[in-house]
Amino acid sequence: MTQARQKQGKSVFIRTYGCQMNVYDSERMAGLLKPLGYGVVEAPDAADLVILNTCHIREKAAEKVYSELGRLKKIKTARVRDGDEMVIAVAGCVAQAEGPEIIARAPVVDLVVGPQAYHQLPELLARATRERGEVLATDFAVEEKFDRLAERQADGPAAYLTIQEGCDKFCTFCVVPYTRGAEVSRGVDAITAEARSLAVQGVKEITLLGQNVNAWRANAPAGGAGSDGSTWGLGELCRHLAKIDGLARIRFMTSHPRDIDDGLIAALGEEEKLMPYLHLPVQAGSDKILKAMNRGHSAKTYISQIAKIRMARPDIALSGDFIVGFPGETNEDFEATLALVEEIQYASAYSFKYSRRPGTPGAAMPGQVAEGEKNQRLIRLQALLEAQRAAFNRAQIGKTLPVLFEKPGRHPGQLIGRSPYLQSVHVDAPQSMLGSIAPVRIADVTPNALAGVLVRKAEVAA
Numbered sequence: 001m002t003q004a005r006q007k008q009g010k011s012v013f014i015r016t017y018g019c020q021m022n023v024y025d026s027e028r029m030a031g032l033l034k035p036l037g038y039g040v041v042e043a044p045d046a047a048d049l050v051i052l053n054t055c056h057i058r059e060k061a062a063e064k065v066y067s068e069l070g071r072l073k074k075i076k077t078a079r080v081r082d083g084d085e086m087v088i089a090v091a092g093c094v095a096q097a098e099g100p101e102i103i104a105r106a107p108v109v110d111l112v113v114g115p116q117a118y119h120q121l122p123e124l125l126a127r128a129t130r131e132r133g134e135v136l137a138t139d140f141a142v143e144e145k146f147d148r149l150a151e152r153q154a155d156g157p158a159a160y161l162t163i164q165e166g167c168d169k170f171c172t173f174c175v176v177p178y179t180r181g182a183e184v185s186r187g188v189d190a191i192t193a194e195a196r197s198l199a200v201q202g203v204k205e206i207t208l209l210g211q212n213v214n215a216w217r218a219n220a221p222a223g224g225a226g227s228d229g230s231t232w233g234l235g236e237l238c239r240h241l242a243k244i245d246g247l248a249r250i251r252f253m254t255s256h257p258r259d260i261d262d263g264l265i266a267a268l269g270e271e272e273k274l275m276p277y278l279h280l281p282v283q284a285g286s287d288k289i290l291k292a293m294n295r296g297h298s299a300k301t302y303i304s305q306i307a308k309i310r311m312a313r314p315d316i317a318l319s320g321d322f323i324v325g326f327p328g329e330t331n332e333d334f335e336a337t338l339a340l341v342e343e344i345q346y347a348s349a350y351s352f353k354y355s356r357r358p359g360t361p362g363a364a365m366p367g368q369v370a371e372g373e374k375n376q377r378l379i380r381l382q383a384l385l386e387a388q389r390a391a392f393n394r395a396q397i398g399k400t401l402p403v404l405f406e407k408p409g410r411h412p413g414q415l416i417g418r419s420p421y422l423q424s425v426h427v428d429a430p431q432s433m434l435g436s437i438a439p440v441r442i443a444d445v446t447p448n449a450l451a452g453v454l455v456r457k458a459e460v461a462a
């Protein structure tokens with residue numbers, strides 16, 4: 001190692017794939033490494049440690065890891081030739097699902113660490129460098145991880161906060177129950193402490209994260225309202241966190257239709273700090289397919305849930321996930337998905353071609369749909385969803401929305417913020433407004449954002 005680099009401390013490059021949960025985990029890994037002298041860098045080339053925080057949800061996502069490891073091998077070989085060192089770690093869901101295979105297929109990897117074990121990163125790293133052999137850590141220790149991750153540093157005015165992990169639903173297409181394990185909820189006190197500490201550091205908005213965030217359940221905290229030993233659901237938790245001074249906005253994701261309860265719907269209707277945006281994946285609109293997917297709900301129950309939620313919070317923006325080409329999906333089944341989308345009217349959505357995942361029941365089902373057919377269906381579905389998104393965005397023109405300014409824009413004098421509906425909003429505003437919430441009149445829409453102008457206080461009052 002050169003003297004210059006020793007003086008500057010060590011560096012870590014983290015590449016994050018997949019969902020918000022991984023974004024949160026990557027931030028926490030950076031936080032765990034900071035006391036060891038690691039600073040985060042933007043490129044892998046000169047990093048002492050490279051972490052790939054991987055996603056296993058679809059085949060393409062998993063394959064990306066191996067091609068990235070191929071590129072890293074070249075960098076590492078050149079570095080080692082120059083007498084330098086580089087530790088390569090694979091974290092996340094591919095690590096969990098394919099740990100031994102990664103080590104066999106990519107000997108360049110020094111450390112494989114699963115999503116429930118990364119809180120042990122400092123020790124594992126020490127072991128990997130000491131033993132100079134591959135270290136594999138994929139044990140499930142979620143509760144221990146939650147305890148260990150209590151302290152953290154905020155990075156900007158909006159932050160993720162994990163409150164729940166894992167999934168017991170076993171949708172037949174999905175690897176998550178195998179990679180992230182059973183549903184585990186974090187306790188109220190630990191969540192509250194993390195939220196308070198974020199608020200003290202200037203965080204205005206928290207997004208509560210969980211694979212099935214609305215399956216979150218925990219004992220009410222001792223000593224306050226509800227200390228009678230009752231169990232809280234997500235609605236009660238949100239109301240509790242809304243009492244924290246400084247926190248102005250609360251969001252949560254991802255929810256499952258099976259776990260939407262009246263307590264949560266009531267909170268959405270009554271708690272102003274809860275933002276009017278709900279990500280509630282439905283995956284498909286045909287009951288036959290929903291059953292084959294083991295979703296535990298029908299199209300009708302989903303639609304009536306949405307009606308109830310809209311009654312409680314009429315301005316709520318809805319978002320969903322969709323899969324086209326699940327085994328056995330006929331044209332007629334696919335048309336049912338389009339019909340459901342027409343009925344709901346989404347503000348945003350994510351849609352995917354079914355990807356056959358080894359070990360899941362769907363992979364072995366008869367009636368696998370041809371790739372060309374999946375492509376056709378995805379194009380049609382995405383056109384419809386995109387038209388709905390554009391219409392929702394256009395409908396904001398002329399409205400005044402509170403915007404939380406999160407980061408500088410690309411142009412000088414511009415800031416980028418978020419509307420309550422999670423839209424990106426570009427505004428000319430002074431840097432001093434970063435981290436604050438201010439009213440913005442929406443003037444225009446671009447393909448991926450809204451554009452608006454700051455509304456002066458006098459105008460708002462008028």
Ligand code: 5AD
Pocket residue numbers: 057058173174175281283321322323352353354355356357
């Ligand atoms: N193929 C395609 N999409 C999938 N998803 C999960 N598993 C698969 C799969 N095997 C999608 C679902 C889920 C989102 C996170 O990813 O829509 O809600």
Ligand code: SF4
Pocket residue numbers: 167168169170171174175176177211212256
């Ligand atoms: Fe996967 Fe279904 Fe669990 Fe969501 S609810 S993580 S799609 S198994």
